[in-house]
Amino acid sequence: MTRKTTSPLLSVRNLTVSFGGPDIVDDLSFEIGHGEIVALVGESGSGKSVGSLAVMGLLENADIRGSACLAGAQGAGGDTELVGLPARQMRALRGRRISMIFQDPLSSLDPLQTIGSQIREVLRAHTPLKGPALRARAIALLEQVGIVDPEGCLTLLPQRLSGGMRQRVMIALAIAAEPDLLFADEPTTALDVTVQAQVLRLLKGLRDQTGMAMVFITHNLAVASAIADRVIVLYAGQVVEDAPAEVFFRRPAMPYSRALLSAAPRLEAVMGGYGHLEAPRGQVPSPGQRGTACRFASRCDDVREGVCLAAMPPLVSIAGPGETNHTVRCARWEELAP
Ligand SMILES: Nc1ncnc2c1ncn2[C@@H]1O[C@H](COP(=O)(O)OP(=O)(O)OP(=O)(O)O)[C@@H](O)[C@H]1O
Ligand code: SF4
Ligand SMILES: [Mg+2]
Structure with a gap:
């Protein structure tokens, strides 16, 4: 169920993060609607945690550029730019307006x-x-x-x-x-399947009761299919696909998304969806070796030298008239569409 209203709760634009070296998260742009559950998926090292921690103002010694704009609380007006917000104001927002469940619960x-x-x-x-x-x-x-x-x-x-x-x-x-927005970083990864299903029901129930929006970070496509209204795929620090969940699981447009879905073992009996994220062949390029062409090219079965290696494909909207927003970063998406 998508509850996105015309003005998003969180609008991230061109968010770029580095730690004195190459950019880790690169030109990240996405929106979270009020009450919407978005699954942020991607292989290890794709920048899911760094991107979320940057929005939360929880990265030390990071150079953060771009914008992350949080809409005002209902009835309270004014949007807040989170990038560059003084630490005191950020602390006042954290917990009250935006909150986070960290990847490692015991250490937090x-x-x-x-x-x-x-x-x-x-x-x-x-x-x-x-x-x-x-x-x-x-x-x-x-x-x-x-x-x-x-x-x-x-x-x-x-x-x-x-x-x-x-x-x-x-x-x-x-x-x-x-809070109006909860970042949940792999909140069920360490749990057995039964407890995992209980925690997912609990989080979805909380959204239904309170209208809280959620960014649900996960490696597990079964979890994403069980909870998300929308799926955002990160690859090597970039958004490569952003689609309504029902569209993503039926006809993903980016070859990387297709590779993830076809590599994932189906766990129909457990979750009615897909299993833990299995990587397609090859490796994600590390932050210093991402080059200027499509970052998935070395692993993509559909790569075409002149088209894919000439330049970085932009993130483009491919939604038809009246359809919910769907963006993809692939130079050949149109030719490859089913
Ligand atoms: N404080 C830091 N300083 C330098 N590099 C960092 C720092 N934190 C993370 N990185 C690097 O940033 C990249 C993205 O890391 P991130 O933790 O966001 O990945 P992730 O998508 O959350 O992966 P996982 O699924 O394993 O949790 C990795 O290459 C990581 O080594
Ligand atoms: S741009 Fe080319 S290499 Fe990159 S995902 Fe699309 S088809 Fe594959
Ligand atoms: Mg992480």
Whole structure:
């Protein structure tokens, strides 16, 4: 279900990130609609985490160019440019308007503080709640994420929890202040399939209840097909396809997307979709070796020297009249269309 309204919640334009060397993320442009769930997929090293951390203002020593514009909270007017936003203002937005579940849940929970004290700290920072109201909200949050004994959970240290419970606590912390946008970086990767399915249902349910938009970073096409309204494919630091999920899984336009879908083992019985991202033959070029032509050329079965190697194909819109936006970066997309 796509809930995109005419003005996006987040509009990323030409976002480029480097750490003093070659560009890691390169000219990234995409939009996230209000209440929309977007799956960000791509092989390891494609820039999913760096791109998201750049938007969140969480990269140290990075040179970030371009724009990431967050629309004003409902009724509160004014858009906010996140690139270059002073650290103090960024901290005030983080947690309250945009929030993140990190790739490694254990390292992002404080091992010396109980779950209760960590949730209270977030609530104190972002809400006016105090005293018993604070505790009541912490319990309600743990209930909302499906913790069976929320009062008992408040008294525990993170290492006493199972992987599934820790992931639920991470979600509770990330949604405590009811953000408008949640970046979830591989939130189910470490979980077994049953718990993974529960966490996916939980996140989708939260979107349905609260209207929170989500960027769901994953290697797993089954997970993307289970949760996403739209799929954005990153390859070697660039967006190479951005399509409504139903279009992406039926007729992807970029040869790389097709290669990913055909390489993925189907796990119909488990998820009704595709399995963990299997790489097509060959390797993603590293940031210093990406060249000026199509970055997928060395792995692409459809490569044509004069067309594909002459210049970098631009990201072009291929949606027909009245169709939802669909963009692709391939010089031969039209010839190759099924
Ligand atoms: N702080 C950093 N300094 C220099 N290079 C970095 C830094 N962080 C990430 N990189 C490089 O940026 C590239 C993209 O990394 P990123 O973590 O965004 O990939 P990813 O798509 O999230 O991969 P994965 O699926 O493995 O999590 C990689 O080549 C990585 O080595
Ligand atoms: S531009 Fe050419 S090499 Fe690149 S994906 Fe398209 S067909 Fe393949
Ligand atoms: Mg990552």
